[in-house]
Amino acid sequence: xxxxxxxxxxxxxxxxxxxxxxxxxxxxxxxxxxxxxxxxxxxxxxxxxxxxxxxxxxxxxxxxxxxxxxxxxxxxxxxxxxxxxxxxxxxxxxxxxxxxxxxxxxxxxxxxxxxxxxxxxxxxxxxxxxxxxxxxxxxxxxxxxxxxxxxxxxxxxxxxxxxxxxxxxxxxxxxxxxxxxxxxxxxxxxxxxxxxxxxxxxxxxxxxxxxxxxxxxxxxxxxxxxxxxxxxxxxxxxxxxxxxxxxxxxxxxxxxxxxxxxxxxxxxxxxxxxxxxxxxxxxxxxxxxxxxxxxxxxxxxxxxxxxxxxxxxxxxxxxxxxxxxxxxxxxxxxxxxxxxxxxxxxxxxxxxxxxxxxxxxxxxxxxxxxxxxxxxxxxxxxxxxxxxxxxxxxxxxxxxxxxxxxxxxxxxxxxxxxxx
Amino acid sequence: xxxxxxxxxxxxxxxxxxxxxxxxxxxxxxxxxxxxxxxxxxxxxxxxxxxxxxxxxxxxxxxxxxxxxxxxxxxxxxxxxxxxxxxxxxxxxxxxxxxxxxxxxxxxxxxxxxxxxxxxxxxxxxxxxxxxxxxxxxxxxxxxxxxxxxxxxxxxxxxxxxx
Numbered sequence: 001x002x003x004x005x006x007x008x009x010x011x012x013x014x015x016x017x018x019x020x021x022x023x024x025x026x027x028x029x030x031x032x033x034x035x036x037x038x039x040x041x042x043x044x045x046x047x048x049x050x051x052x053x054x055x056x057x058x059x060x061x062x063x064x065x066x067x068x069x070x071x072x073x074x075x076x077x078x079x080x081x082x083x084x085x086x087x088x089x090x091x092x093x094x095x096x097x098x099x100x101x102x103x104x105x106x107x108x109x110x111x112x113x114x115x116x117x118x119x120x121x122x123x124x125x126x127x128x129x130x131x132x133x134x135x136x137x138x139x140x141x142x143x144x145x146x147x148x149x150x151x152x153x154x155x156x157x158x159x160x161x162x163x164x165x166x167x168x169x170x171x172x173x174x175x176x177x178x179x180x181x182x183x184x185x186x187x188x189x190x191x192x193x194x195x196x197x198x199x200x201x202x203x204x205x206x207x208x209x210x211x212x213x214x215x216x217x218x219x220x221x222x223x224x225x226x227x228x229x230x231x232x233x234x235x236x237x238x239x240x241x242x243x244x245x246x247x248x249x250x251x252x253x254x255x256x257x258x259x260x261x262x263x264x265x266x267x268x269x270x271x272x273x274x275x276x277x278x279x280x281x282x283x284x285x286x287x288x289x290x291x292x293x294x295x296x297x298x299x300x301x302x303x304x305x306x307x308x309x310x311x312x313x314x315x316x317x318x319x320x321x322x323x324x325x326x327x328x329x330x331x332x333x334x335x336x337x338x339x340x341x342x343x344x345x346x347x348x349x350x351x352x353x354x355x356x357x358x359x360x361x362x363x364x365x366x367x368x369x370x371x372x373x374x375x376x377x378x379x380x381x382x383x384x385x386x387x388x389x390x391x392x393x394x395x396x397x398x399x400x401x402x403x404x405x406x407x408x409x410x411x412x413x414x415x416x417x418x419x420x
Numbered sequence: 421x422x423x424x425x426x427x428x429x430x431x432x433x434x435x436x437x438x439x440x441x442x443x444x445x446x447x448x449x450x451x452x453x454x455x456x457x458x459x460x461x462x463x464x465x466x467x468x469x470x471x472x473x474x475x476x477x478x479x480x481x482x483x484x485x486x487x488x489x490x491x492x493x494x495x496x497x498x499x500x501x502x503x504x505x506x507x508x509x510x511x512x513x514x515x516x517x518x519x520x521x522x523x524x525x526x527x528x529x530x531x532x533x534x535x536x537x538x539x540x541x542x543x544x545x546x547x548x549x550x551x552x553x554x555x556x557x558x559x560x561x562x563x564x565x566x567x568x569x570x571x572x573x574x575x576x577x578x579x580x581x582x583x
Binding site: 354355363374382 | 542
């Protein structure tokens with residue numbers, strides 16, 4: 001296949017075989033075949049360095065943080081705060097204190113909705129999102145809007161899955177209190193022009209703040225919050241080779257400073273008395289209770305692992321995989337690609353005529369190929385394209401062109417089995 | 421996990437491709453709508469009665485092969501049965517796949533429906549096979565609510581299965 005040959009040539013600089021050995025879970029058979037893991041947009045596998053970091057915490061440094069003067073407490077605190085510094089570097093943040101640890105992207109967005117947007121929201125106000133958002137970037141806004149009689153305004157996308165920027169401009173009004181947009185769509189792979197969106201939102205009236213849902217972006221492209229110019233950036237550890245249950249909200253320090261806490265408890269206070277309590281400064285103000293310390297350690301290990309690679313070469317490799325998969329799947333009769341934006345990353349969503357996506361998913365699994373089938377927590381996207389669900393293959397740096405071929409062969413097998 | 425052919429048996433694929441009784445029943449005494457929100461599978465089951473006997477059952481909907489074939493074969497299986505027999509069959513079919521109920525269900529007693537036994541090996545897919553049966557049960561139960569509603573014609577019930 002010429003496309004595949006071209007793609008391989010272009011990615012000679014990064015050989016996924018050099019990293020595959022680092023990911024223990026990749027080396028197993030599923031249903032009698034080598035695992036082909038193409039569900040990376042749901043979660044990524046973890047390199048040994050991450051597993052070791054979590055294990056090191058439990059076998060050596062296990063203690064609570066920010067209190068206690070004993071050696072283990074100091075080690076645990078240092079591990080946790082070093083992790084924060086690692087995240088700050090990863091995001092290009094100006095200061096470690098701009099990094100708030102959360103359970104994941106979902107909690108990060110909820111924190112902004114609850115503590116930043118809700119206090120400035122009145123009846124008739126609007127929060128602007130896009131038609132391609134994950135439910136995590138829709139529902140938190142609906143909840144706070146519902147409390148005051150405000151509304152969530154979705155900006156439409158075209159038949160390729162590209163955001164309509166004219167419609168975006170038209171959606172902004174003096175009632176818009178927030179813009180919330182995904183960096184990369186989890187259902188379509190569309191890369192949104194985030195910097196452009198930020199410029200337009202900031203340039204409207206007194207300026208409208210922008211949150212970027214980076215859950216699908218962090219594993220694939222270097223993030224620089226200063227260059228993006230956004231007000232908030234959220235991502236999840238588990239989608240960037242780190243543990244589950246840890247994520248990040250980066251916030252403009254001016255915003256974080258004025259935000260009230262979402263949760264009350266230990267570690268988020270300055271002083272407590274029954275006459276009144278004063279809160280700690282960010283980020284501790286937003287991290288009530290004992291946090292996911294081992295998760296932070298694992299996340300830092302993941303980001304260190306990723307940062308040690310040639311990210312440009314990795315991105316070129318992932319792009320070649322996407323191109324290979326899109327061309328090969330798109331060439332199969334009866335296969336329809338959902339999401340054909342010129343700027344896409346790491347995700348190919350598709351339907352197979354005559355076979356429901358769930359059957360596609362089950363049959364592929366029978367061949368060891370793990371894909372996601374369903375609405376991908378993005379039901380408005382499914383509605384936009386008139387499909388109940390899609391099958392979705394999503395790539396990470398450790399995937400190979402041979403795995404793309406295995407995917408395509410498995411889809412053909414499904415078609416033979418169903419006689420379509 | 422067993423061979424996929426155990427799940428996607430020829431008869432299941434045939435019913436998926438050419439479902440039986442796939443149409444609205446304009447003179448239905450009862451109908452119910454069922455959906456699996458997680459999958460997006462939707463099915464509407466229409467029941468026409470002749471006294472206590474099921475004169476005709478039809479369905480419409482969309483979803484995976486398992487859900488469509490199950491609905492199709494269900495319409496064949498319950499036609500001509502009394503309400504009580506249909507309710508019993510619905511329960512037995514669901515118990516077969518969920519392994520609930522006081523005693524294990526012998527697939528042989530379910531006739532052609534035994535082809536769905538393989539679905540047991542795929543826990544995520546059990547709800548696909550039981551959706552139509554839940555929906556039928558909802559339609560039949562609704563019919564029990566008395567003459568006043570029956571006189572009012574078909575009613576709508578939404579079923580969410582969580583097996």
